[in-house]
Amino acid sequence: EIVLTQSPGTLSLSPGERATLSCRASQSVSSSYLAWYQQKPGQAPSLLIYGASSRATGIPHRFSGSGSGTDFTLTISRLEPEDFAVYYCQQYDSSPVTFGQGTKLEIK
Amino acid sequence: EVQLLESGGGLVQPGGSLRLSCAASGFTFSSYAMSWVRQAPGKGLEWVSAISGSGGSTYYADSVKGLFTISRDNSKNTLYLQMNRLRAEDTAVYYCAKGITAQSGWFDPWGQGTLVTVSS
Secondary structure (H helix, E strand, O other), rough: OEEEEEEEEEOOOEOOOEEEEEEEEEEEHHHEEEEEEEEEEOOOOOOOOOEEOOOOOOOOOOOOEEEEEEEEEEOOOOOHHHHOOEEEEEEEEOOEEEEEEEEEEEEE | OOOEEEEEEEEEOOOEEEEEEEEOOOOOHOOEEEEEEEOOOOEEEEEEEEOOOOOOEEEOOOOOOOOOEEEOOOOEEEEEEEOOOOOOHHOOEEEEOOOOOOOOOOOOOOOEEEEEEEEE
16 A cells, blocks of 8 residues: 655644645555545544645635645645644555555744 | 535444444435545554445455455445444544545545544
8 A cells, every 4th residue: 555654744834824734655556546634633634635736616726736646735825814724745556545544733 | 515424433343233324415426436534543544444335335444354344325326434343443433435446536524523442
């Protein structure tokens, strides 16, 4: 199965700053079959990005996804207070689908 | 509005059984694959099982194969997960999620989750 490794484990930033989260796959994820989710404490995950770079319905433009092959990035251009949460990447190129271990974005 | 509402979680002894349900609304249930994804306390996300829209194809993580059974009743817009021979490591919040296909795709949306605790 494809192992996804997210870095950093924790990212401490201030509102207004730019956040860059990384997701690296143990083998190539073809057709950019990669998604990103946001999870706030006590809530279910919610979809942010699919197809590596397509924003889900209602997701603000400050969220963007990029990458291909084995290296993918989620960028939040200017952090809002509500963006501090845990972020997970997921690959759906190969069965079983797998998730990264998550990156916690915390307020500095 | 698409909504998923899980139920059936609770405290169960090791070796016991539990059946989770997920009631769906706001979309044509039979047209979509559905999955169960779990999250152990303080841990990340683990895909557990998926079923095609018709119910004719099912898939399981190796960790639950032979122990859990996924099913659906399209007449009731409900997804199920029968969990047998439960172990402590099955303790988690179980989410149902609407998928794309049973073997691939992203999950959107997710239910609010139901907590399963396996303990004596």
